[in-house]
Amino acid sequence: MISAGDFKNGITLEVDGKVVQIVEFQHVKPGKGAAFVRTKLKDVINGGFIERTFRPTEKFPQARIERVDMQYLYTDGDLYNFMNVENYDQIALNKETIGDSLKFVKENEMVKVCSYNGNVFAIDPPLFVELAITETEPGFKGDTAQGATKPATVETGAQVNVPLFLNEGDVIKIDTRTGEYLSRV
The missing domain is CATH 2.40.50.140 (Nucleic acid-binding proteins)
Structure with missing residues (x-):
């Protein structure tokens, strides 16, 4: 559990049933009233941004995002095929999951496949x-x-x-x- 007072950029949390990553945060201590934390959050599943404020004592569970190095093999119609080079497991992902993240990636290049609870939500190409x-x-x-x-x-x-x-x-x-x-x- 991470309290809002301990927020840092890049931390991934579960807030209101959504998996979000902290993009920006600011501790605010107004002259009147209690302190609060103003944040800009990115929904890692759909890519949208949310701005919210929290009390510094609020706690949230940290989300476990799994990033696995995989090799982009080939495209078969609307399916993109990837292989884990350590155990040779292969997965096929549809065009909606991939988006345009493979725009600059050739076949047989390495990418990072990001998943949460076993559900793949993004592909990170090499920088x-x-x-x-x-x-x-x-x-x-x-x-x-x-x-x-x-x-x-x-x-x-x-x-x-x-x-x-x-x-x-x-x-x-x-x-x-x-x-x-x-x-x-």
Whole structure:
């Protein structure tokens, strides 16, 4: 049990039957009245945000989120197949569970499968991936305006804005959280 007075960013709790993660918190001591804790919570199952206040003495059970390293194998229609590399167990997840978290992940790459009480609710891709550009317009000599970009399609089919000097076949590093180009490899 964690009391509201001991909240820290990133802690996962069960509040009103929902599994939430603390994004922000602030201890408030008004001039009049009792102190309270103002929080911004993220529902880890559906991704929504909730703002709530708690008394510092309120207690909540800590939620146990299990994160397992698994290899993304292949897609079969609307099912995405993953394998635990330690015991070779395989699971298939539907498109609603996956969302667009595999937008920058190639087959046979490692991801983290997040579950709560045995129910998978999210896939965490690696923070950075290296992908080849499969389609982009050629850059023209003289197009050197500062920060100019052009759209490019990478080998997973995702669109990324890249600098003008990059061409098809170039391998680039991408931040999967923002979908931004970082550097050429």
